[in-house]
Amino acid sequence: MDKETTLDWYRQMVLIRRFEQRSSELYQLGKIGGFLHLYIGQEAVAVGSINARGEQDHIITAYRDHGHALTVGSDTKQIMAEMLGKSTGVSKGKGGSMHLADVERRYWGGHAVVGAHLTLAAGIALAEQYKGTDAAVLCYFGDGATNIGYFHESLNLSGVWDLPVLWICENNQYGMGTAVARHSSASSIMQKASGYDIPASQVDGMNVFAVYEATKKALAAIRNGEGPQFLEILTYRFEGHSMGDPLRYRTKEEVKKWREDDPIGILERHILAEKIANKDKLEAIDTAVEAKLDEAVAFAEASPLPAMEELFTDIFVEEN
Amino acid sequence: MAQITMRQAITDALREEMYRDERVFIMGEEVGVWGGTYAVTRGFYDEFGPRRVRDTPISEMVIGGAAVGAAMNGLRPIAEFMTINFAFVAFDAIVNHAAKMHYMFGGQMRVPLVLRAPGGGGRQLGATHSHTPDVIFAHFPGLKVVSPATPYDAKGLLKAAIRTDDPVLFIEHATLYQVRGEVPEGDFVVPIGVSDVKREGTDVTIVAYAQGLQVALAAADKLDKEGIAAEVVDLRTLRPLDMAPVLKSFQKTFKAVVVEEGHRSYGVGA
Ligand SMILES: Cc1ncc(C[n+]2csc(CCOP(=O)(O)OP(=O)(O)O)c2C)c(N)n1
C-alpha cells in the first residue's frame, strides 16, 4: 500500500476512535440519548473493507454504524448532529445513533432490528442485478445476527438468485453478553455460509491491510460472476455492547489481551517500523482529527432540535 | 362495458402495469411456473420471463425484506404473500421496515412497494389460515392498506398502488375473486384513500369494505323491501382512512352500522 493511502487509513481509524470517545462523553453528559453502540476495537473492519469497494457499490450495516458512516465520507458535522438528535443530522434527527444513512453515497444505514437489514441488502443487490450493473452490496452484521431467520433466508436467497452481495460478519466474539460458543451451534461462523454453497473465508480484523485484501478479492469474485461471497472478520469490541453494559460476561484479562492487538496500535507500529511517517507526523494527524471533531460537536450542539411538526412529515411520500 | 371477475381485473392491472413500467416486477411463492396459488398470475412466467416473474423460496421474511430493499434501490416490486396469514411471519419486514424507512431516515429513502395478499375467512381452512387482520396492519403510520370490494375498484386501486411512491398492502378477499362487475377497457386509476358511496339512501348508513360490502348491499336490498333506504359506504382504503363520506352520510341518517369480518373487539368499527 502506498504511503499516502496508509496514512489516510490511519487518519480514518483515528477519526472513528476519537469520534466514539467523544460520543461516549457526550452520552454521559446527557447530550446524546437513546442507545449508543461504540465501534472501538473494530475500526480496521470498516476502514479496510469500505476502502476496497468501488464507487458503484452499496453499504448497509446494523446499529453499530458510526464507523461505516464516517468511512463512506458522510459529513462529520451532520453525523454528530444526528447523534444528538438535531434537525441538521443526516436523518433530520429522526434516526439517531443507530440510523445514520447517506443514500447519495450509497450508504443505506444503520438498522436496529438484528438481522433485518440482510434482507434489505438482498433487495438492493437484486435491483442492481435487475438493472444489469456490476455494483455489489457490502452487508455488515454481527456474530449474534447469524442465528436469526433473517440471516438464513437472506443467504439462501442470495445463493438461489446469485445476488451480488458480500456478506461481512464482524465477529466480535459476543452478541451482547453471550459468547459465540454459547449462541451458535456451528463452532465457526464461516461454516454457516457453506450450508448455502457460498464461498467464505476468515480474516484478521485487527489488520486493516488483511481486511482490505480479503474484501478486494471477494468483490472481484462477485464481479466475475461467482455469486455472493462471505467474510468472517475476527475482531473484538473493546467497550461494552452499549452504554451501561455491566460487562459481567468477560474477564479483564481477556479484554487486556485483545487490547494488545489494538488495530490502530498495529497500524501505528507498522507506519513507524516501515518509516512511512514519524511520530510527529502521526501527532499532526491526531491534532487535525481533534479539530474536525471540535467543529462537529460545536455544530451539533448549536443546531436546533427538530420542530414538532416533523413528527408528522416523511410518513408518506404522497399524503394522498 | 365488459363484465369481468375480480381475479381478471387484478390480473389485467398487473399485466398492464408490467408493460407500462419496466421497473415493475413480481416476486413470491408459486407466482411463476405454478401461475399463482389463486391463478392471478397465470401465464405471466411465459409472457414476461423469470427476470420479472420471480419464484421465491418459502421465506416470508426475505420476501418482505428484499422487496423493501429493491424498492429502496429504484425498482417497483410487487411481492405476493401466498395468503395474509403468512404475512405474520414477515410482520417485522412490513411494519418495521416497509413502513418506517421513509420516516426514520428523514425522507432519504422511498419504498414504492406493493405487497399483495389474499385474505379473509369462510373457506373451511382452519384457524391459522382464516384471519382477517386488516386493521392490525392499518394501525401503523407509513403503510397504506387497501382492500377493494369490486372488480372496478380492484383494477383502479391496484394501479394506483403500483404507481404511488409509498408501500401499500393490497388485501384481496379470497371469496371475491369470482365476483363479477363492470370494468372499462384500458387505463384508469382509483385514488387510494377515498371512500365511496356504493348505494344512496336516507334512513341508515352502512359502512363496509371488501367482502363486507357484499353483505351490506344484500342487507340494503332486504331493507328496501321493508321500506328502509340504506346508504352504503365502501371504505376501500383503511389507511389513509377517508371518513368524510361516512360522516356526511351519518349527518343525513343519524344511524350507522359497521360491517366487518374480523374479531369483535378493536376492529374497523372502533
Ligand atoms: C430481532 C432483535 N432481537 C433482539 C435485539 C436486541 N439486541 C440488540 S443488539 C443485540 C446483539 C447482537 O449481537 P451481534 O449481532 O453479535 O452484533 P454486535 O452488537 O456484537 O455488533 C441484541 C440481542 C434486536 N435489536 N433485534
Ligand SMILES: [Mg+2]
Ligand atoms: Mg457480536
